[in-house]
Amino acid sequence: MEGSFTGPDEYQKYFSPKDYLDTYYSFEHGPSPETEMIKFSLQFLHKVFGPGGIRGETLIDVGSGPTIYQVLAACEAFSDITLSDFTDRNREELQKWLRKDAGAFDWTPVLKFACELEGNSSHWQEKAEKLRATVKRVLKCDVNLGKPLAPVELPAADCVLTLLAMECACCSLAAYRAALCNLGSLLKPGGHLVTSITLQISSYMVGKHQFSCLYITKEEVERAILDAGFDIEQLLHSEQSYSATIAPNKGICFIVARKRSGP
Numbered sequence: 234m235e236g237s238f239t240g241p242d243e244y245q246k247y248f249s250p251k252d253y254l255d256t257y258y259s260f261e262h263g264p265s266p267e268t269e270m271i272k273f274s275l276q277f278l279h280k281v282f283g284p285g286g287i288r289g290e291t292l293i294d295v296g297s298g299p300t301i302y303q304v305l306a307a308c309e310a311f312s313d314i315t316l317s318d319f320t321d322r323n324r325e326e327l328q329k330w331l332r333k334d335a336g337a338f339d340w341t342p343v344l345k346f347a348c349e350l351e352g353n354s355s356h357w358q359e360k361a362e363k364l365r366a367t368v369k370r371v372l373k374c375d376v377n378l379g380k381p382l383a384p385v386e387l388p389a390a391d392c393v394l395t396l397l398a399m400e401c402a403c404c405s406l407a408a409y410r411a412a413l414c415n416l417g418s419l420l421k422p423g424g425h426l427v428t429s430i431t432l433q434i435s436s437y438m439v440g441k442h443q444f445s446c447l448y449i450t451k452e453e454v455e456r457a458i459l460d461a462g463f464d465i466e467q468l469l470h471s472e473q474s475y476s477a478t479i480a481p482n483k484g485i486c487f488i489v490a491r492k493r494s495g496p
């Protein structure tokens with residue numbers, strides 16, 4: 234399996250930000266499993282980073298792809314956010330949105346939904362500006378490296394966020410377990426790891442290209458997080474899934490974990 238797993242080269246060559254966004258983040262085609270999944274993720278993130286939730290100064294989002302939905306709640310709770318992804322095109326797509334380029338993806342429906350959760354649905358433009366001001370840098374990352382942001386080294390962060398990326402980046406359970414330790418190295422002791430992972434899926438489509446996923450169960454995820462030096466504070470296991478024709482997962486797991494201070 235490892236030999237045929239789509240790795241960094243395939244992501245760099247074939248992962249189209251536009252196809253990914255149009256397939257998984259567009260509200261234009263009406264209600265769908267994909268729009269339900271976005272709403273579900275935003276609700277989870279609102280609970281995690283909303284009133285009474287996790288706060289701090291620095292947050293690093295790892296494997297951001299071309300998306301910004303994942304930091305809409307967090308930008309109210311952290312003052313310095315780093316976005317990061319392996320591919321040049323995904324990082325460029327993020328910069329397009331940050332710069333308000335004409336061709337940038339339109340996140341308006343997602344912004345509106347995130348603001349609705351905060352009880353402020355008319356404030357979506359202010360929210361976009363707040364996020365633009367809070368994202369301080371967009372970096373290259375590779376979760377399979379001991380220092381995932383190399384050559385850049387940031388001070389240890391209060392929170393590391395990674396949604397729907399580890400199962401794409403890790404070709405085996407051993408690689409996933411090692412990558413969690415790599416993410417842990419970005420965090421202060423006592424800092425939080427917030428992650429979501431699609432379960433029991435071996436590949437997903439972006440345009441006409443198929444990308445591999447690590448086929449993993451909830452139990453394997455839990456074990457790996459504990460063994461990587463975290464305590465699990467929240468685990469939400471849902472049957473929520475994408476359209477079977479594009480990403481035939483069997484549910485999804487959202488986890489909030491805390492890096493242990495000692496051994």
Ligand SMILES: C[S@@+](CC[C@H](N)C(=O)[O-])C[C@H]1O[C@@H](n2cnc3c(N)ncnc32)[C@H](O)[C@@H]1O
Nearest residue numbers: 296297298319320374375376396397398401402
């Ligand atoms: C399914 S997308 C998820 C994007 C976004 N986080 C989201 O929630 O939609 C998977 C992302 O993992 C990134 N990726 C693949 N290999 C990686 C690696 N070794 N290190 C970091 N990111 C990687 C891809 O470039 C892609 O953006």
